[in-house]
Amino acid sequence: MTVTIQEIRRIAALARLRLERGEARRMARDMSSILEHMTVLGEIAPEPARTSGVPQREGSTRLLGDASDGGGAPAEGARTMPDPLERPLSRIAPDWRDGLFVVPRLPGVAGTPGEPDGSP
Amino acid sequence: MKDSPLEAVIGLEVHVQLDTGRKLFCADSTAFGAPPNTAVCPVCLGLPGALPVLDAGAVDLALRAALALECTIHPISVFARKNYFYPDLPKGYQISQFERPLATRGAVELDNGRRVRIRRVHMEEDAGKSLHDRFASATAVDLNRTGTPLIEIVSEPDLRSPGEARSCLQHLKRLMEYLGISDCNMEEGNLRVDANVSLRKRGSERLEASTEVKNLNSFSAVEKALGVEIKRQTRIRAEGGAVTRQTLLWDAAGGNVRVMRDKEDSQDYRYFPDPDLPPLVLSAARVASLRAGLGELPRAKHERFRRQYGLPAYDADVLTSSRPLADYYEAVVACGRQPKTVSNWVMGPVLKTVKRGIADLSSPGLAPGRLAELLVLVDEGTLSATAAKTVLAGMARTGDPPGVIVRREGLMQVREDQVLARWVTDVVTAHPEEVARYRDGETRLLGFLMGQVMRASGRKADPRRVNQLLRAALDADAG
Amino acid sequence: MTANAAGVAARAAEVRSGRLAWGSMAAEALEAQGAWEQGAAPLNAFIALGPHADRQRRPRDGPLAGIPVAVKDNLVTGGFPTTCGSRILEGFRSPYEATAVRRLRRAGAVIVGKTNMDEFAMGSSTENSAFGPTRNPWHRERVPGGSSGGSAAAVAAGIVPVALGSDTGGSVRQPASFCGVVGIKPTYGRVSRYGLVAFASSLDQVGALGRTVRDAATLLEVVSGHDPRDATSVNRPVPPLAAACERGVRGLVVGVPREYFPSGLDPVVGRLAERALRALEGAGAELRDVSLPHTRYAIPAYYIIAPAEASSNLARYDGVRFGRRCRDADSTERLYELSRSEGFGTEVKRRILLGTYALSAGYYDAYYGRAQEARAAVARDFERTFRDGVDVLFTPTSPTPAFRLGERIHDPYRMYLSDVFTVTANLAGVPALSVPIGLAEGLPVGGQLMAAHWREDTLLTAAAALEAELGTVGSPPVPSGAGTA
């Protein structure tokens, strides 16, 4: 097998998926067999100018609130206002208190009062 | 460090919030202090199906910063996804630039003349805020900040001391403020600094394991934390140990650094080009027009102000801290007023008025021509300096020209000898004791008597002439 | 069914003129839907139905006035839940609406329901739905294809005349082929993706399904056009698409790529494709043998790129802000793992793992990087062919007619091969369409047409000619009431 169960576990951890023992074994087997079919990609000669995953056909990315560059006047509904939320977040969020989304305390966070913390 | 065989090798990573007023990929406001989760929309909430669209204003500000840092601007740059899970990262990835940033290879020059190379300048979106102290055993998430436009400026490890790092940061801050790119408010997190530090044998070019110090949210934190970390690394090496690659958190209260995570188990961010955003293609014309709009940079302007106007360094510093201020100063001088006088007035009463929020530099009452008119009145002796300050306040408040206010409030300086002489005589008569002591040689009492005359005149008397008349009166009767 | 017999344009005209009540066709659609749910083998084409037409915001005129339209459940829709066929979004109601759906409403359409699909559009059979598989109306023990199987089945069953789907690797065309209806995937950038729940952003396009070429064209015309909310949507005028159906194929150069007629092709499919080519020739088109040599890299490239993008696109389903949350988690990390593991089905997990693997340190160049090269090579094949004077390519849509329920569900790679003829158009971003070309033992077979970027009009011209020459495949037998299957 090209993909080991250990590798599947590492990948599953990155993707925040929990796999039961049998599931991990089955995934390792499936992925090994799928990846075997991918080896033909090695025959492709590399092209130097790869810039993006998007098929690049028409100019550059369109810019919000801009007509000078990047293609095209901001036509219909050009965004000057944010898209409104037609349902309150309190009805969408699984746990919502005092206008805040709530999750169980992050591991390793002491909860230093008054010190908001951002992403690492 | 001076005599040590080791030298510090420091690089900075600076995040600067762009002052566009709106988010990078949606139209929400970035104003500080909105109630939590109110400045949000499907895009920055990462709702299913929502898509980012790049804000043109942010691109212009980022380009301006890159140009001011003498960078090479790349005609094509690519937004990538940095994938990781965190509650305040709604999409599960941050949109940033990775392999192909907006700009690379720039430089800034420090006050000591050293050039610090800039490795890259790229655009990215900010994450939200996790609040750990709000609820017991739970973390609360506010996504107002999510999607706020940032640039990250990465320097080469060209800094050799904490002082240099501080100076470099000050320089960057000044540049961003001057160009209107960011207000760089460090308390609100609009300027955030991480530093990479390592030590090496003086003169060596070898790259040593470095640590990254985070949470440097003031200039003094940068200087102090780097000092502490350099000492820590010096001690480790003196004890024969090896510095390991780590991410450290500066604890300002404790005055020390603590380990946040080991770099060895660094995350696998799985960067790849964001398929929702085609490459950012910049036309040469757009870049050229921004370059032209950049004008003279603060450093050059500072030097010119000192040379051309003969200003002290302090005055030049203050006056070139923002472009509107520098332009204002020059406009007043251009009306024919003496540069140092104008500097005193602008740095003093004018800025005070602006800071109090009574008016700003573009208010009609403070128009450069108006200020010049006011200064003419002072120079001519029509107005006393004190009265002129009152007039300035009136100009700022009402927008009326100085002449009108002077007439309306009767602030015209009194210079007729007849009138002045009467006030002088009155004061001399009313203070026989002080007059006698003055005549006995206690000449400093002249100031007191002057003050009495000015007060009697309602501060309208021409002080120069009063001084002459008073002296004459005191000395004459003595003879 | 009477409502759906005439073309969409004609029925909308009747509504606009007042001869037909605005909500009447929607009411008939809901009735027909009910009939198909009777018996031992319900169609299960819909995940959600209603609200009643009268409760929908709308103008009462427009090119789709009063036309009942079914919408794939990965387009966020006001007044309906949007689940993407996944437990993780069970009951989720979007606070905003997709651009394509807004345009439907603006055109006067009535949205009758959200159609079943493979979870997050990952599948080719609509068996990977958390809400049970959809059955093929032509043969209820067979799959309708996927992932837009619910939309294709709803149109084939005569419940609605037209439906929206999405096509990432063939998800509109392959089910259209299996169900005997027309399905078109426009040029990448033609229809806004704003509000289309992302599977693989660089490949996804909203597509139109219809009982006839004209109906599909009418629907596509309504949803097409630039949208400032989607940076990959292109600001180009939309040519009159319905009108293109009238043009005729005289002088049109039809390329026949040999890579799409392999020896392993189902012989019946091969015979029907051959017959379709003769029909095009008979109508005045010129046939030309061509080669798209990089076709064999398409499936491997697709099954790297699509899962890679999906692994990132699906990171937002973390139980924090919306959707399913596991209530037992005592830490955020557990919350992520449990919510996602309970919420996602096996195929979705498999693709997230595959994509995460392909992007992870040490494998990026070998997989994702190479796949991008392959994608570029596939795109160059198309560019060259169209530059050399070919107007449209003709191929089978799928190597086989509809397969049996359960037949491929345990063999992922074999399932992936269902897309072998369709993924190329997504990789290259060109428009492609599937049109019925006949029945093989009672099962519909579709022919695929592909054209250069922005030439949906050419596709429709050729498809309308095929439809005229070959006749339609008709409709599956209508269930007469409870007990029929």
Ligand SMILES: [Zn+2]
């Ligand atoms: Zn937003």
